[in-house]
Amino acid sequence: MFILFGSQVRGHSEPAGEYDCAVCGRRQTFSHVVEREFFTLFGIPLLQINTIADYLACDACSNSYSRGAMEEPSQIAVIRKVVAYIAVGYGTWDRFDTMADIFMKVTGRELDEAGFRADVRGVTNGEIDVHKLVGKLSANVNAHGKQQVIEAAFLATYASCELEYEDRLRVNLIGSSLGTSLEYVDSVINYVRSQGYYGVRRLLTSPQDG
Ligand SMILES: [Zn+2]
Incomplete structure (x- = not known):
């Protein structure tokens, strides 16, 4: 029997409201992004293995920030x-x-x-x-x-x-x-x-x- 195991990273993004973007130099809308790694079988995500990343990203310039540290991109x-x-x-x-x-x-x-x-x-x-x-x-x-x-x-x-x-x-x-x-x-x-x-x-x- 041939079974294909693997893992896959999936990002989930949701609106996070407005913040001052240090790169854009103005207030912008941001997204809260969580990237999770899944265990896959035949390419189908079955089980979350762990959280890879969690950050805020400016919707205008794509720079990402650590939550609670908005003075410059992470x-x-x-x-x-x-x-x-x-x-x-x-x-x-x-x-x-x-x-x-x-x-x-x-x-x-x-x-x-x-x-x-x-x-x-x-x-x-x-x-x-x-x-x-x-x-x-x-x-x-x-x-x-x-x-x-x-x-x-x-x-x-x-x-x-x-x-x-x-x-x-x-x-x-x-x-x-x-x-x-x-x-x-x-x-x-x-x-x-x-x-x-x-x-x-x-x-x-x-x-x-x-
Ligand atoms: Zn920006």
Whole structure:
């Protein structure tokens, strides 16, 4: 007998009323989204396994917020730490302009220099566990925010080194902490490439960069 077991994530969204959106800069209607994972048999969801994520999302700009923390989308603070983590790994953390450029291209926001330097110190002395923070974020962020996290990790890597297998692996691990598949990470990276790496300049130059 051939039985096909699996799991599937389903999102349920309902109106959550109006909130001030920090990205739109005005009051907007929001949705409360709950993503649940179901056990499936022949592709039919049978049993809820667990709640994957629970967040508020702006209906206008699609940014997701942790409930009770509306000052900025949930991924922003974590992206700053992801960029610090990658930059510390390659010793490029003191190239603030490049890291600020990546942060701006991905999030549309200025990178706070004092905050970034504090994150660099935290990563260096082990007080900041980036994978743990990314894992926690996954419960309060939608696909839009996850895409930004992967874009930032990839671009910080791209700017800092000639990409080898281990460098891509590090980005994959961030995606894995975020609960995304390798295919999803690949698709985000391919998208960033198709957009000319958002014009981010590499800190290293090589012959193929022309
Ligand atoms: Zn908005």
